[in-house]
Amino acid sequence: MLLMPCLCRSQKTDIFQVANEISTNDLQVNVHRLSSPEMEGRLAGTRGDSLAASLITAWFRKYQLMAPYEKGTSYYQRVPLRRIEITKGEITAAGNKYLHFDNWYAFAGSMQKTIRFDSLPVVFGGFGIESDRYNDLLGIDVEGKAVIILQAQPSDSIAELLTSATRSSISADYQKNLAERGAAVILVVTNDFERASRALKTAAAPRAYRNMSTTLNVIPRIYVSEKMVNELLLQNDVSLNSLRINMRRINRPLSFITKNHVGINLQIDSVNEQALNVIGIIKGKDTMAAPVIISAHHDHLGKRGTQVFPGAADNASGTAVLMEMAKLVQRAVSTGLRPRRSIIFAAFSAQEAGQLGSSYYVQNPVDFNKEPWAVYNLEMMGAVDSFHARTTTVPAASSTADINQSYLSADTNYTYYLIRDTLARGLERELIKANEPVRLQLDNRYQRSQSAYRWLAGSDLYPFYMRGIPVIQTGSGYPKEYHLVTDTPDKINYALLTRQAKLAFLTLYSIANN
Numbered sequence: 001m002l003l004m005p006c007l008c009r010s011q012k013t014d015i016f017q018v019a020n021e022i023s024t025n026d027l028q029v030n031v032h033r034l035s036s037p038e039m040e041g042r043l044a045g046t047r048g049d050s051l052a053a054s055l056i057t058a059w060f061r062k063y064q065l066m067a068p069y070e071k072g073t074s075y076y077q078r079v080p081l082r083r084i085e086i087t088k089g090e091i092t093a094a095g096n097k098y099l100h101f102d103n104w105y106a107f108a109g110s111m112q113k114t115i116r117f118d119s120l121p122v123v124f125g126g127f128g129i130e131s132d133r134y135n136d137l138l139g140i141d142v143e144g145k146a147v148i149i150l151q152a153q154p155s156d157s158i159a160e161l162l163t164s165a166t167r168s169s170i171s172a173d174y175q176k177n178l179a180e181r182g183a184a185v186i187l188v189v190t191n192d193f194e195r196a197s198r199a200l201k202t203a204a205a206p207r208a209y210r211n212m213s214t215t216l217n218v219i220p221r222i223y224v225s226e227k228m229v230n231e232l233l234l235q236n237d238v239s240l241n242s243l244r245i246n247m248r249r250i251n252r253p254l255s256f257i258t259k260n261h262v263g264i265n266l267q268i269d270s271v272n273e274q275a276l277n278v279i280g281i282i283k284g285k286d287t288m289a290a291p292v293i294i295s296a297h298h299d300h301l302g303k304r305g306t307q308v309f310p311g312a313a314d315n316a317s318g319t320a321v322l323m324e325m326a327k328l329v330q331r332a333v334s335t336g337l338r339p340r341r342s343i344i345f346a347a348f349s350a351q352e353a354g355q356l357g358s359s360y361y362v363q364n365p366v367d368f369n370k371e372p373w374a375v376y377n378l379e380m381m382g383a384v385d386s387f388h389a390r391t392t393t394v395p396a397a398s399s400t401a402d403i404n405q406s407y408l409s410a411d412t413n414y415t416y417y418l419i420r421d422t423l424a425r426g427l428e429r430e431l432i433k434a435n436e437p438v439r440l441q442l443d444n445r446y447q448r449s450q451s452a453y454r455w456l457a458g459s460d461l462y463p464f465y466m467r468g469i470p471v472i473q474t475g476s477g478y479p480k481e482y483h484l485v486t487d488t489p490d491k492i493n494y495a496l497l498t499r500q501a502k503l504a505f506l507t508l509y510s511i512a513n514n
Helices: 005-018 024-035 037-042 047-062 164-169 170-180 193-202 226-236 242-248 313-332 354-361 429-433 449-457 493-511
Strands: 074-094 094-100 115-124 146-150 184-188 207-211 221-224 256-282 292-297 344-348 372-377 414-420 440-441 471-474
Touching: 005 313, 005 493, 024 037, 024 047, 024 313, 024 493, 037 047, 037 354, 047 256, 047 313, 047 344, 074 226, 094 256, 115 184, 164 242, 170 184, 184 226, 193 221, 221 440, 226 242, 226 256, 226 372, 256 313, 292 313, 292 354, 292 493, 313 344, 313 372, 313 493, 344 354, 414 429, 414 449, 414 493, 429 471, 429 493, 449 471, 471 493
Parallel strands: 115 146, 146 184, 184 221, 292 344, 292 372, 372 471, 414 440
Antiparallel strands: 074 094, 074 207, 074 256, 115 256, 256 344, 414 471
């Protein structure tokens, strides 16, 4: 018993020695390879993303991870996808014709088939709420019509008439209700049309992917600008703004059938494809214990014409760290430090398409007869975000030629973290303990409720979180190059990436020994 503290200190020293063997050069080489022009932006289901999957596979094989598929010969989990594309889109409103992204846009992945209506009557349907105390559509015939719905939540005075349950389900319910009443199309007035339209055009919204279990919209939903809605309301001598003001003033619906019509022509094409999750396993000492998953997505946005989106920060960086983790855990095993729990290394595809790769894995997991003990996701690492780029703290260790000069005045000694420890696994405790020798600033911005949803719902954590599995994520946040062609490997701070990788390794190893 007297010798136990010495033995514990010896083991800790050993695992710290393994952590110190992280190779900045390997991280840099793998980020460059994954975000090279050859990878063509790594769009899920394309040649470029398959090349990335092949690169990760070769790395897993080099470090002798166990292959779970095809009788132990393959690391590929094949994810069936359907590519949906709006090949042509045109809306005629009040006699004016608009092409896709000109005052309207639609999500291709939610469409079931080609949509063509030459002339639909238009209804202004308020918020689309139907309840006992407030009903936007009471007495309104919506059958065979296009219904304008406000995306914004109702004002407080109207919301007080509704139960909290009704308010929380407004966005989901109006589609079902309108479909049951025979409406043809929903025209959704977005809160911030210009920003959302620009972002979706960059992300190639005319093309989308969905897996075979995706729930499709029961009725076509098209997002429209306030300008288009005002054109449709013009013959009724009202504007969208005047309707909003009056609804707030009188606290009751002002729905009506307009005097205008709308024509809609959306040609939808679909092709069956597949993406590749890359899954490797390092067995733990206790094969009956629930495993730990460490994950990162290897896909990105692909190409738009001649432009390639390299996706160095998003998420070649996290994938490179995942690969380094596989090497280090195997090195720990070779020194007699095999973790208690098995570790599943998961490089997911189709994250940019809506976490389709990770969702498919959740539905078809590697068989351990147990849910994962925890899932650790690596997302956008090493690229300083706008919050930290405004600071001036520069650790001496970051003054390296690898750092892009534009970041020399940034805070390069931090990581964000997001933890949802649904089963009290002690994940935050393990992260803090692992950070003691690394000494990164643990920034909890995305731990706060007002910021957490974007980072959680937009990552491969989300399908696991929705299943009640404890999750943890670390990364650098959203850099200014996020989803731009300028997200190139020279923007990564490799000294910061190395420290973040060290923290990830020590945290992962500690969780796997929990």
